[in-house]
Amino acid sequence: MDKQQMSADESLEQDPQGKEVQEVTNEEPLEQDGAKSDAVEQESEETTETKLVDYLAENNKKLEQANEQLKKEVEESYHQFLHAKADFENFRKRNRRETEDRLKYAALPLLEKMLAVLDNFERALAVYDEEKVAPFFYEGVNMVYRQFDDLLKQSGLERIESLSTMFDPAYHHVIGEIEDAEVEPGLVLEEVQVGYKYLERVVRPTQVRISKLPEHKEE
Numbered sequence: 220m221d222k223q224q225m226s227a228d229e230s231l232e233q234d235p236q237g238k239e240v241q242e243v244t245n246e247e248p249l250e251q252d253g254a255k256s257d258a259v260e261q262e263s264e265e266t267t268e269t270k271l272v273d274y275l276a277e278n279n280k281k282l283e284q285a286n287e288q289l290k291k292e293v294e295e296s297y298h299q300f301l302h303a304k305a306d307f308e309n310f311r312k313r314n315r316r317e318t319e320d321r322l323k324y325a326a327l328p329l330l331e332k333m334l335a336v337l338d339n340f341e342r343a344l345a346v347y348d349e350e351k352v353a354p355f356f357y358e359g360v361n362m363v364y365r366q367f368d369d370l371l372k373q374s375g376l377e378r379i380e381s382l383s384t385m386f387d388p389a390y391h392h393v394i395g396e397i398e399d400a401e402v403e404p405g406l407v408l409e410e411v412q413v414g415y416k417y418l419e420r421v422v423r424p425t426q427v428r429i430s431k432l433p434e435h436k437e438e
Contacts, residue, residue: 338412376415383406386427392424393427396430400433408428
């Protein structure tokens with residue numbers, strides 16, 4: 220009985236030691252697991268950081284591209300704005316100029332019609348025959364003609380002086396040529412119908428005959 224009790228006591232004494240030994244033996248795997256866990260966690264953090272850096276770099280690249288595209292669109296819009304502004308300014312100037320011209324030359328249609336009356340006065344005076352028409356009648360017509368002519372001049376209508384000037388297509392309309400070796404070709408030698416201008420605009424060009432060199436006839 221005593222032996223059995225002693226064996227039990229020894230067993231009890233050994234169990235704590237065995238347990239202690241077992242506990243000491245199990246500490247090494249726990250430390251290794253902790254080290255592995257730290258390594259995995261560090262690797263995970265590094266991977267996350269790398270992904271974050273890559274994401275930020277990619278996102279920054281996209282932002283730069285979007286910014287460049289936006290700058291390009293802004294520049295195009297600005298150029299379109301300048302073009303539209305210039306077009307509008309040109310339209311405004313052209314419209315103002317056309318309005319000024321309409322007001323400036325508003326009397327021109329009436330003056331053009333009056334030229335026909337003036338021409339008739341000149342034709343009547345040119346064919347005057349004192350044997351057939353009384354002088355006082357001629358003087359009366361001539362007085363009305365001068366008054367009418369003065370009225371047109373005061374309105375801004377001017378004769379185009381053409382005789383002895385060189386032919387100018389802006390003011391002259393050639394209806395014939397006269398051979399003359401003594402003058403320069405293209406010189407206005409004769410006015411067939413008087414031309415007129417109103418301010419800076421030609422109302423009617425002068426009908427003229429100009430000089431040309433004589434043609435050499437073969438004998």
